[in-house]
Amino acid sequence: MDSALSWLGTAEMAGEAWLRHTTPDKYTRQTLEHSNEALRPIAHDLLEAPPRGIDTALLAVVLAQSQKHIARMARLVRERNAPALSSQLDSLRADQKVVKQLADDIKPKQ
C-alpha cells in the first residue's frame, strides 16, 4: 500500500509542479508515465494477495481509476492543456484519499 501511495503522490506532485510551470514538459510526462508503469505491478500484486481486511473491490476500482487519470494527465501535458489537467488532478487526489483511507483502515490490524 505504501508503494502505491508513493507513486500516486509522485504523480500528484509532478502534475502540480507542471501547473506551476516549474518543471519541463518532457520530465513531467515521463514521470507520469513512470508512475503509471510502477503502479501497474503494485496494483496487480495488491489485488492478487490483498492485505487482510481490505475492501478489495473498492481498492481494485480506485487503483484502476487512478491509473487512467495518470495516463490522461500524461497525455494532457503533451497537449499542454492545463485546465483539463487540473481537473484530472482533482480526480486523482480524490482516489488518493480513498487509497490512503483503505491503508489507514488496515494498519491497526497488521
Add this chain to the structure above:
Amino acid sequence: MKKILQISLGIVTSVGGFLEIGSVMTAAQAGAAFGYQLLWAILLGTLCLIFLVEMSGRLAAVSKHTIVEAMRERFGFPFFFIVLIGMVLVAFMVLVAELGGIGLSFQILTGIGFPWWAAPVSLLVWLLMWKGTFGLIENGASLLGLVTICFIVAAIKLRPDWSSAASGLVPTMPHMDKAHYGFIAVSILGASISPYLMYFYSSGAIEDKWDESYIPINRLIAGLGMTFGGVLSMAVLVTAALALRPRGIQVDAFDQAALLTTTALPKWGFYLFAMSMLFACFGAALEISLAIAYFFAQGFGWNWSEDLEPSKDARFSLVYTIIILLAAIPLVAGIDPVKVTMVSMALTAATLPLAIVPFLFLMNDPIYMGKHRNGWLSNSVVAIVILISFVLAVISIPLQIIGG
C-alpha cells in the same frame, strides 16, 4: 597568504565535492521514509569522515607516502592485493552509479534516456582526465558543485521544526520497517565514509607536495570542509522529510528525487536540483576514476601523477581509460543507476573494515608517523563507527534482500 588561499580553496572544494548521487539518494530516501529519524547516521558518518580525511592528509604530509604505498610497504603484496580487489570492485560500482547520475540528470533535463548519455558522458570524463591537471579536477569540478548549497536554502525555506530535527541526531529505532531503516542507515554511512575519498585525498597531498607544515591546514580543511559537507547532506534529508514525506512519496527513483526542491524553490528548484546532481556526480566520477588509477599505480609501483603527460605514466592512464570504458557498459545496457547506488553504498559500508583497519595500523606506526601518530580519540571514533557500520551492514543487507 598562499596558505590562507589554500585553506579557503580546500574548504570550498570539500563543500562542493561532498555530495554525490549516493549521499543525495540515501539522504532523500531517509527523509522521505523516516522523517528526521536518520539524521544521526549522517552525523556519525561525517564525524568519522573528518577523522579519516585528516588522517589521510597527515599520513601523506608526515611520511610522504600515500595510503596505498604505505599499505603495500607495511603489509606486503598479498594483503595489498586482497584490499585492491575489494576496494576496486566497490569503487567501480560507485563509478557506475556516478556516471549514471550524470546521465539521469541529463535525462530529466532533456527527456533523452540515461543509456544514451552513458557513452558521451564517459568520453567527457575520460577526456578531462586525459587532458586535465590535478588542480583542474580537484578545484574545477568541486567549485561547480557549490550549486548544491541550494539544498540548504530549500531546507531553511521549508521552515523545519528545529527541535524535532535535533532529536533525530540521537539514534532511535522505528516501530515498523526496522530492516529498511537499518539498510538506509548503512547506506548513509557507506555514502559518507567513502574509502576512495581517502585514497584521492592522500594522493592529492603528495601531488601538491605537502610537508609537516601542512598539518594544521589539513586539520582545518578536513574539519570545516567535511562539516559543511555533512550539513549539505542533512539539508537533503530535511528537505525530503518536509517536501516528500507528507505526500507519502518514497524515493525509489531519480525522477521522484527531482521533485525534492520544487516546493521550497518553485521557480528554479527543479533546475537547481538537476545542475547540483550533474556537477556533483561529474566531480565524483572524476575523483573515483583517479582514485582507482592511483590505487593500481601506487600498489604496483608504476609512475603516477595526474599532472604528467599520459605518455609519461602510460599504465596509470591505461587503468582509468579501461575503468571508465567498463563502467559505461552496464549503463548503456540500461541498468538502473539508482539501484546500483543503493547496493554500492551498502557494500561500501560492509567492506569498510578492509580499508580502514590496516589504515589505523599505519596511523599508529611510529616508523611512518613519528610523533604525529594517532591519539586515542581519533582511534576510538573511527574504530567505533566502522564497527557500527559493519554490524549494521551484516544484519540489514540480508534482511533487506529477504524482505525484497
